[in-house]
Amino acid sequence: MAQIVLFHYFPRNSILHDMDGRVKLICMILFSVVISLVQSIPSFIILTAGLILITLLAARLPFITLLKDMKYFSILILIILLVNSFVIPGRPIPGFPLPGVTIEGVMTGLMASWRLVLIIMVCAIMTGTTSLITLKNVVEWYLRPIPLVPETRIATMINLTFVFIPVIFDTVSEMLSAQKARCVEGRRNPLKRIMFIAFPLLVQTFRRTEELILAMEARCYSDDRTRAVFATTAKDWLILAFSVLFLAVILFYPF
Amino acid sequence: MSKPNMPIILETQNLTHVFPDGTVAIKDINLQIRTGEFVIVAGANGSGKTVLLRHLNGLIRPTKGKVLLEGEPISKNITAARKQIGLIFQDSDSQIVGQTVAEDVAFGPENLRLPPEEVDRRVKTYLEVVGLSKLAQQSPHVLSGGEKRKLAVAGVLAMQPKIIMFDEPFTGLDYPGVVQVLRQLVSLHQSGHTIILVTHELEKVLAHADRLIIIYQGKIVEDGNPQEIIGRSEQYGVRMPLGKDEGVDAMTWLK
Ligand SMILES: Nc1ncnc2c1ncn2[C@@H]1O[C@H](COP(=O)(O)OP(=O)(O)O)[C@@H](O)[C@H]1O
Numbered sequence: 001m002a003q004i005v006l007f008h009y010f011p012r013n014s015i016l017h018d019m020d021g022r023v024k025l026i027c028m029i030l031f032s033v034v035i036s037l038v039q040s041i042p043s044f045i046i047l048t049a050g051l052i053l054i055t056l057l058a059a060r061l062p063f064i065t066l067l068k069d070m071k072y073f074s075i076l077i078l079i080i081l082l083v084n085s086f087v088i089p090g091r092p093i094p095g096f097p098l099p100g101v102t103i104e105g106v107m108t109g110l111m112a113s114w115r116l117v118l119i120i121m122v123c124a125i126m127t128g129t130t131s132l133i134t135l136k137n138v139v140e141w142y143l144r145p146i147p148l149v150p151e152t153r154i155a156t157m158i159n160l161t162f163v164f165i166p167v168i169f170d171t172v173s174e175m176l177s178a179q180k181a182r183c184v185e186g187r188r189n190p191l192k193r194i195m196f197i198a199f200p201l202l203v204q205t206f207r208r209t210e211e212l213i214l215a216m217e218a219r220c221y222s223d224d225r226t227r228a229v230f231a232t233t234a235k236d237w238l239i240l241a242f243s244v245l246f247l248a249v250i251l252f253y254p255f
Numbered sequence: 256m257s258k259p260n261m262p263i264i265l266e267t268q269n270l271t272h273v274f275p276d277g278t279v280a281i282k283d284i285n286l287q288i289r290t291g292e293f294v295i296v297a298g299a300n301g302s303g304k305t306v307l308l309r310h311l312n313g314l315i316r317p318t319k320g321k322v323l324l325e326g327e328p329i330s331k332n333i334t335a336a337r338k339q340i341g342l343i344f345q346d347s348d349s350q351i352v353g354q355t356v357a358e359d360v361a362f363g364p365e366n367l368r369l370p371p372e373e374v375d376r377r378v379k380t381y382l383e384v385v386g387l388s389k390l391a392q393q394s395p396h397v398l399s400g401g402e403k404r405k406l407a408v409a410g411v412l413a414m415q416p417k418i419i420m421f422d423e424p425f426t427g428l429d430y431p432g433v434v435q436v437l438r439q440l441v442s443l444h445q446s447g448h449t450i451i452l453v454t455h456e457l458e459k460v461l462a463h464a465d466r467l468i469i470i471y472q473g474k475i476v477e478d479g480n481p482q483e484i485i486g487r488s489e490q491y492g493v494r495m496p497l498g499k500d501e502g503v504d505a506m507t508w509l510k
């Protein structure tokens with residue numbers, strides 16, 4: 001697996017790490033909403049500066065390392081920019097060699113990709129400062145009041161998915177090595193080679209799942225489990241209030 | 256030496272299981288296990304050892320017969336029975352349900368709906384017991400084979416069972432791994448747990464057992480003092496340990 005750290009959890013001691021995950025999730029959603037609403041360049045700049053400061057100071061995340069991982073999104077960003085530049089009607093750029101590129105298009109494209117980068121930053125801050133377990137518990141907490149939604153089961157499913165991902169990757173790499181040892185490279189047809197992995201993988205995963213269900217039953221699994229406890233402190237409310245204020249200024253001040 | 260003075264904790268009566276495809280996996284198993292006994296169940300591959308264990312904590316329902324825990328049929332309160340009878344599966348990978356070592360140990364106590372402080376206390380205690388405290392926040396995925404098995408033991412111990420069953424706990428372990436698991440087994444037995452251990456690697460552990468049961472084609476063919484039975488084991492596909500001349504006492508990898 002490629003060593004992407006962008007959405008990894010970094011165990012640290014920081015204001016955001018200590019925050020109540022439920023409040024943090026609300027802040028994250030507020031930020032994302034404002035990011036998708038802003039229109040002017042100054043508000044974009046202030047938001048960016050704000051998020052960089054939060055990453056470095058409030059979350060104590062390795063900003064440069066995270067920034068490097070943005071390269072995985074570069075193609076997507078480029079596509080957004082290009083498509084917008086050509087598709088949005090408007091005035092052509094004087095002296096620009098390619099016909100069809102408009103000033104309005106480039107501006108919209110720039111803002112759209114800037115938005116994407118900012119939202120990725122928000123997500124990276126959230127996942128960087130919140131362990132998957134907490135994230136799962138937060139989701140479970142928010143689903144609790146919704147009727148007919150089996151929140152414990154959903155939380156267990158989220159959890160098991162994350163448990164299984166590395167196991168599946170390992171199984172695949174093991175199978176690949178085993179097949180290399182039997183000269184699978186001699187096979188030209190890539191479809192065949194995928195099948196050689198896909199079928200055994202499916203069989204193995206099903207077998208594992210069956211065992212896992214039994215193992216969970218053996219440990220008395222039930223939907224009625226101990227629930228995670230959350231504690232909201234004055235600090236959480238302060239951060240929420242501050243976020244709301246900051247975002248309101250960006251959204252409503254006529255820059 | 257058996258423990259004739261102790262009360263019978265677990266009993267099976269005419270336990271029989273026929274799979275839908277007609278395979279008779281176990282047939283008329285009558286067993287009485289006393290509190291504090293260390294019982295080894297041996298038998299060739301496919302002789303029905305795993306199926307038998309899975310009946311004892313109700314993961315598989317018998318076609319005929321029943322299982323009694325302290326005189327009561329386990330089918331009356333299956334969760335209570337599973338809490339008392341811990342099972343450590345052969346494949347440690349497929350019984351890991353936590354994203355971290357600590358979270359995996361918490362799974363059982365959480366299912367029992369213990370208060371969060373009690374869950375935390377048990378996680379700490381039993382990680383300490385198996386010697387994994389330092390790895391508490393690690394992903395279980397990165398543990399060695401021996402450590403994974405210790406984690407499985409901690410996960411079962413955290414439910415504070417009276418009986419602990421191990422399904423082929425030495426499979427896939429290197430020498431230090433086997434020694435670690437063996438130490439665990441012996442110390443669990445010394446602390447008063449009833450141990451039921453399935454294995455065909457008698458030379459690693461037989462010295463510690465009070466009793467040896469041999470299963471052959473789904474039936475109990477030998478049951479009693481290891482010293483008396485061991486000489487007849489080979490006709491049932493269980494390899495005679497090499498140290499026969501030195502007696503059963505030498506059959507351990509613990510020095
Ligand atoms: N789910 C199943 N369906 C049909 N047959 C099974 C199933 N599970 C086990 N068996 C059969 O039951 C017998 C006993 O299996 P098992 O208890 O796993 O043996 P072992 O002693 O190696 O643990 C074997 O013949 C096996 O093929």
Ligand SMILES: [Mg+2]
Nearest residue numbers: 304305306345
């Ligand atoms: Mg087996």
